Structures are given as C-alpha cells and as structure tokens.
Amino acid sequence: MTAPWAVVMPVKAFAAAKSRLRxxxxxxxxxxxxxxxxxxLSAVLxxxxxxxxxxxxxxxxxxxxxxxxxxxTVDDRPREGLNAAVLKGLYRARSLQPQAAVAAVxxxxxxxxPAEFSxxxxxxxxxxxxxxxxxxxxxxxxxxxxxGRPLRPSFEGCSRRRHRLGGAWEITGPCYPSARxxxxxxxxxxxxxxxxxxxxxxxxxxxxxERAAGLCAAPLxxxxxxxxxxxxxxxxPPS
Numbered sequence: 001m002t003a004p005w006a007v008v009m010p011v012k013a014f015a016a017a018k019s020r021l022r023x024x025x026x027x028x029x030x031x032x033x034x035x036x037x038x039x040x041l042s043a044v045l046x047x048x049x050x051x052x053x054x055x056x057x058x059x060x061x062x063x064x065x066x067x068x069x070x071x072x073t074v075d076d077r078p079r080e081g082l083n084a085a086v087l088k089g090l091y092r093a094r095s096l097q098p099q100a101a102v103a104a105v106x107x108x109x110x111x112x113x114p115a116e117f118s119x120x121x122x123x124x125x126x127x128x129x130x131x132x133x134x135x136x137x138x139x140x141x142x143x144x145x146x147x148g149r150p151l152r153p154s155f156e157g158c159s160r161r162r163h164r165l166g167g168a169w170e171i172t173g174p175c176y177p178s179a180r181x182x183x184x185x186x187x188x189x190x191x192x193x194x195x196x197x198x199x200x201x202x203x204x205x206x207x208x209x210e211r212a213a214g215l216c217a218a219p220l221x222x223x224x225x226x227x228x229x230x231x232x233x234x235x236x237p238p239s
Contacts, residue, residue, distance in 0.1 A: 004051040006100040007044050008089030010082055011037055011057035011107045020184050031204045036108040039198025043112040056089040086153040103144040104153055111178040111195040120176050127169035133160040135180045
C-alpha cells in the first residue's frame with residue numbers, strides 16, 4: 001500500500017528564475033519558469049499517495065496559483081536560501097501530518113509524469129532517507145524521508161555527493177527520466193520535449209512569437225546541440 005506523502009516544493013520568484021534560459025528564451029524566460037512550476041505541481045498533485053503539497057515561496061503569483069490548484073503555501077520571507085525554504089515546508093508538513101513520509105521536489109520538472117513519480121515514492125520508502133540525482137549527475141531533484149525520519153536537505157551545487165555522504169540512499173536506474181530532468185538550459189528543454197511536456201509549458205512554447213519578442217521562431221535547441229551525456233536515449237522519439 002502506498003504511504004501518505006507530504007511533498008514540499010520550494011519555488012523561486014519567477015522574475016529571478018531560469019537565468020540560463022535567457023540567451024535563447026528572451027522575455028519568455030519568466031513565462032517558462034512559471035509553466036515549469038505549474039506542470040511540476042500538477043503532476044505531483046495527481047500522483048498516487050500524495051496527500052498534501054506545500055509550496056514555499058515569496059512570489060505572490062506562485063502562492064495564488066498553488067492555492068488555486070489545491071496546494072498549501074508557506075511564505076518564504078525572509079528568503080534564506082533553498083535549504084532553509086525546504087525546512088520551512090518540512091516544519092509545516094509535519095505539524096499537519098506527523099506520520100507522513102516527506103519529499104522535497106524541485107519545481108522545474110516540466111515533463112514529470114504522475115505515475116513515474118508515484119513509483120519513485122514507493123521505491124523511496126525502502127530506506128529511511130532517499131534521493132534521486134538529476135540528469136547531470138551533480139544535483140538532486142527529489143529528496144525523501146520516511147515517517148519520523150529527518151530530511152536533512154543539502155540542495156544546490158554538488159548536492160548528489162553531499163546527500164550520499166549524509167547517509168541518504170541513492171535511487172538509481174533508468175526508470176525515472178522525467179523526475180531527473182530539471183530544465184535549466186535550452187538543451188534540457190529539448191530533451192523534456194521528447195519526453196513529453198506538461199500542458200502549461202507546451203502552451204508557452206506554442207504561443208505566437210509576436211507575443212514574446214526575443215524568442216526566435218526556430219526551436220530552442222536542435223538534436224545536434226545536445227551534449228553526449230544527456231538522457232536522449234531514454235526520451236524516445238519526438239512526439
């Protein structure tokens with residue numbers, strides 16, 4: 001039986017997010033940051049076993065959107081960094097749901113599939129603390145703790161190494177491509193397109209160019225530009 005989960009999602013203000021997309025996305029960068037969050041939140045809310053989602057942010061628009069979709073919100077002011085935001089959400093989650101397993105999830109997984117995320121949570125329950133590395137092999141997209149266990153977030157930078165050294169069990173294997181794929185660059189976005197983007201991100205990318213001058217009409221990235229270590233083989237053919 002799937003355990004009840006509380007999921008914490010820290011969200012940076014959209015205006016300050018996704019700076020590495022700026023050279024290709026122009027003023028549509030902010031729209032993409034918003035869409036990534038909405039698609040990630042939608043997928044998490046639809047995953048089996050997720051009883052509550054808590055969004056931690058100081059962005060008023062993110063708060064409003066999260067509440068309208070059924071998530072709870074925690075004010076991230078004063079802003080003290082990503083790990084502090086996760087701990088604020090963790091405190092709220094365990095005050096409301098003491099016996100829940102808890103997961104901290106990146107807010108930029110626009111290709112995340114609810115069924116895949118559900119399988120990931122089931123696997124995470126095998127150990128007291130677990131994590132999933134991102135597609136670069138350096139960062140972390142999901143960190144979990146079983147009921148009553150500490151989460152000990154150490155996100156940003158080479159967080160994969162820190163989470164391993166901190167005793168968290170690394171979930172490996174090719175079964176979770178959409179949960180690994182946090183989108184920071186145009187190349188990442190191309191891979192996410194191949195995996196299948198959520199509705200909000202698709203709408204931004206399909207909008208007429210004149211609505212967002214600065215984003216060229218050509219695709220943001222082509223296959224020839226992809227670095228060799230991208231999980232293209234797992235993504236399958238373009239849809």
